[in-house]
Amino acid sequence: MCIPPAPDKSPSPTREINEAILAAIWNEQAPLRGPMWDCNGQPVAVVYRGRWTAGSGPDFNGAMLALGEAGGKLVNGDVEMHLRCSDWYAHGHDTDPRYNSVTLHVVLWPVAAKPVQRADGKSIPTLVLADYITMPTTELLERVSPMLPNLGTLSEEPCWQRTEHWPLEKLYEHVDAAGDARLNAKAAQMEADLGVYGSLDDVFYRGIMDALGYSANREPMRALAAALPLDQLLLLPLSRDEGERALLLEAVLLGAGGLLQSQRPDLTANDWLSSDYSEEIEELWSNNAPILGINPARPITQEWAVDRVRPANSPPRRLAAGARLLAKYLWTRDGMLGLFQERAADLAPAELAKEWTGMFQVPGDGYWANHSDFGRSMGGATTEDFALIGQSRAADMVVNILLPLLLAHADLRGSAGLHEKVEAVYAVYPKLADNKITRAMSDEVFGPRRRGAIRGARRQQGLIHLYRLYCEARRCYECPVSGLRNREPQTPNYKA
Numbered sequence: 001m002c003i004p005p006a007p008d009k010s011p012s013p014t015r016e017i018n019e020a021i022l023a024a025i026w027n028e029q030a031p032l033r034g035p036m037w038d039c040n041g042q043p044v045a046v047v048y049r050g051r052w053t054a055g056s057g058p059d060f061n062g063a064m065l066a067l068g069e070a071g072g073k074l075v076n077g078d079v080e081m082h083l084r085c086s087d088w089y090a091h092g093h094d095t096d097p098r099y100n101s102v103t104l105h106v107v108l109w110p111v112a113a114k115p116v117q118r119a120d121g122k123s124i125p126t127l128v129l130a131d132y133i134t135m136p137t138t139e140l141l142e143r144v145s146p147m148l149p150n151l152g153t154l155s156e157e158p159c160w161q162r163t164e165h166w167p168l169e170k171l172y173e174h175v176d177a178a179g180d181a182r183l184n185a186k187a188a189q190m191e192a193d194l195g196v197y198g199s200l201d202d203v204f205y206r207g208i209m210d211a212l213g214y215s216a217n218r219e220p221m222r223a224l225a226a227a228l229p230l231d232q233l234l235l236l237p238l239s240r241d242e243g244e245r246a247l248l249l250e251a252v253l254l255g256a257g258g259l260l261q262s263q264r265p266d267l268t269a270n271d272w273l274s275s276d277y278s279e280e281i282e283e284l285w286s287n288n289a290p291i292l293g294i295n296p297a298r299p300i301t302q303e304w305a306v307d308r309v310r311p312a313n314s315p316p317r318r319l320a321a322g323a324r325l326l327a328k329y330l331w332t333r334d335g336m337l338g339l340f341q342e343r344a345a346d347l348a349p350a351e352l353a354k355e356w357t358g359m360f361q362v363p364g365d366g367y368w369a370n371h372s373d374f375g376r377s378m379g380g381a382t383t384e385d386f387a388l389i390g391q392s393r394a395a396d397m398v399v400n401i402l403l404p405l406l407l408a409h410a411d412l413r414g415s416a417g418l419h420e421k422v423e424a425v426y427a428v429y430p431k432l433a434d435n436k437i438t439r440a441m442s443d444e445v446f447g448p449r450r451r452g453a454i455r456g457a458r459r460q461q462g463l464i465h466l467y468r469l470y471c472e473a474r475r476c477y478e479c480p481v482s483g484l485r486n487r488e489p490q491t492p493n494y495k496a
Helices: 019-028 137-150 168-197 200-212 218-227 242-256 272-292 315-329 338-346 349-360 391-413 416-428 436-449 457-471
Strands: 043-048 060-067 073-082 102-107 126-128 371-373
Touching: 019 060, 019 073, 019 137, 060 102, 168 200, 168 391, 168 416, 168 436, 168 457, 200 218, 200 315, 200 391, 218 242, 218 315, 242 272, 242 315, 315 371, 338 349, 338 391, 338 416, 349 391, 349 416, 391 416, 391 457, 416 457, 436 457
Parallel strands: 073 102, 102 126
Antiparallel strands: 043 060, 060 073
């Protein structure tokens, strides 16, 4: 070991090594000399180092590790990195459920290194990297610093390096086929859900709630939809007026979700507008909760992530958006999908894509026009933020909920026309907002040719499908875009 422990209060050259440098070392798995053992003397083998997240939560997602004796137990999980072992507790990871997916704690210095405990009570091993770095600090920094731009890449040898001689059309064909496979897989799941719930409307409603949860609040949104199915919501005295229906449904969803002002003593004092609005929906909840068989004082779910989401995506705003969609489409002819199917017969695919997207958009109105929560204004939000459902989220809902559900419905009903129209819309649907998977996969598959390669949602969905099916499981030799399938063996050249 050439890197000495750095004392807390003394000048040290190792203070130049920050967590970004440490992450780059782990990302490249170099310069490390193994084999490696954790601080308890158990072997650690890295099958896949995971992917750097560049955000909150664990530093590397989706790692594959062999931990322990006799070849090790193969473990899939996340990796968290610190300079010192004590940073795990200093940063509050021992009480943060987001770190319950961490399976290995990696630190630079060995001072007081020991296994650490997650919020769920599970103890996880700590690996000290300084034990496996055999070069002075100055040389280490010179070698590793140029590797920092590689953070976030999926693999040590990107796939595009093996396929750069392929014509782009060949890559497009594979990615588009993967996009079709993802749509069909979603449709198959929707078809299974139709068999379970027996109602097209109920599956649509559950899908809407799931989508409005984003990544941070999907589970509580699903739980709320499961506890309040449509046949129960339809017991409410819903008015003929759409605005009144939306207000009642909003009160019920917020009350059942434990998000009303009276249910959250942590909220700050309300302004007069917030007080007036809160009083109105509190009364609606108290009067109507018994109809649903719910005690107003005992919400169905309260496991919401409120502080870790953007104000525009706060759970109260998302439930208000869901209430407005329900108020609008629950009363349409032929069920909640009635209007969507009506438009399918009249419009060309590109026009229909735009029309359907608009049907999911919900402007910010009333109290939620400029509030993110009770007593909390939106501040300097953009026009898209002020909308309860903007164009970007509406587009996601079309691609991930509406299209697969309509495809499943068309197949069950034997409607070839609707099936073809859905596929046609999918083929021309514009590109969705990029996420960390689509960005990483664009770099992985296309490399320097990525500019302009992803022009529509179908191809984006194809990248996600390839990532989920092959990259996460490290099934590289099965992946059609890895350049490893049917690869010609190299013949050694023995000539001098």
